[in-house]
Amino acid sequence: MSVMYLDNTLGAAFVGMVVAATLHGVSCVQAVYYFTHQSDRWPIKLLVAAVMVFDTVHQALITHTVYTYTVTNWGNGDILGLLVWSLLVEVLFNGLTALLVQSFLTMRVWRLSNHSVLLTGLTGILVVAEFGCVIAFTGLSIGMKTFARLAELEALSITVNALAAAGDVLIAATLCTILHRSRTGFHRSDTMINRLILFSVNTGFLTSLCAVGSLISIVVAGHTFLYIAFFFCIGRLYTNSLLATLNARKLIRGSADGIHTTSDNFSFSLREISKHGASVTSSAPKQRPTNISIKIDTTKEFATDRDSEKEAMTENSDKMMRCTDFLPATRRANC
Incomplete structure (x- = not known):
């Protein structure tokens, strides 16, 4: 077994876990700030709490995965060909986080688009289809024991990442278009709209970039763990984008204090x-x-x-x- 082989398998998984853990720490700080400084209605607070629970469980699962490969089975080269159960279950919790955050953004599209059935329906279809593929992947893979068997679901993995990227891009593009067309010519409202457009782009950009990175990795180097490194982080990006959006409202509202x-x-x-x-x-x-x-x-x-x-x-x-x-x-x- 070569060092290079470990670099793009366990090494990639380890890097993904470390980055995901760092982002989880950031989301925890944002969550504390949210619950101590924001006064939203209980459905929004429940949404944030659920996202944080799913995010924390996912972090625990990927930590268990890396620990099992690198510590529990240290020196056992045969383990690299076998699947650890937590590596399969984490896909479901990643999907749950994405479902909640994307559903929240879809509701924003519904409200800002004057209840457009076309835009909301198309966005909703992508979100539901992505989560459906996640459930299908988890259900089909849970009984598999080796990565050789898991390779049979490569097409489903590609579909999940493609739907995630498409949904994020559509949501960001729709919100930016609606907000841009809503300019009034008044400095106060236009300043708010500019900030909203910026946050809408950021909301979809990082998650889309991560999903595209995972998609390219699984197509180009599906025999490595490079795609897993990206996939470990995408849930954290959803959580941080949601919390950053909610916590930035006062900043956006105060952006026109000079008028x-x-x-x-x-x-x-x-x-x-x-x-x-x-x-x-x-x-x-x-x-x-x-x-x-x-x-x-x-x-x-x-x-x-x-x-x-x-x-x-x-x-x-x-x-x-x-x-x-x-x-x-x-x-x-x-x-």
Whole structure:
């Protein structure tokens, strides 16, 4: 047995486990911050808790896999041809993490796209198909004992990674397109939208890149563990992208703190904006708005001192942030 053979088998698995463990530590820090600084409704908190549980179980499983190969069976070259049960079960928990995070993002597509059945349906099909393939892979592989037998499921492994990459790219592209078309011309809302677009790209980019890396590795070097190194990390990337998105809401909301918005409740359409310009005044009676839209709770924008406007901006931002679990809907009149 050559050193090079160990490098691209156990070495690759070890590197994947270390990177995954590092990312898990980051997600734990983000989870602590989330539960101590965010005040979401219980379904979102339950989602985060479930994702963290699945992520932690997955980390324990891949640690058991590497430990079994490198410590328990140290010096036993024959073990490299055999399957450890935890290596097969971890696929299911990785799939569960991806299912929850992608479902959350699919619901965001549903809300921001004015309940588009086509976009949401296509995204949902990719998400469900990916998880279906994960279940099929786990069910078929659980009774296998050797990697030679597992090679029979190579096509299914390729399908899982291809669906994961396609789903992530579609979600990111859809959200970016919807947000870009929702620009209003107002600095405050456009600044928020720019930040949202950036986070949407980041949400899908890293997970897609990891899935593509795993896909290429299994096609080009399926006899090695290079694809396993990528697959070990993809669940952590889903978890961190979800938590980063949720924890960054205050940062995004405060990105326009240098712009003061004077408005009580004067709604107007984009057509009226283009007709009358950005500076419009209103004598409408003061009342709390019932329909919050990032499009506009404003009639006039002008630069002002940050200290003098902080309280008003915070109140207005809070109203807008409550519109959805992430940020206010940009293409809807009602939340």
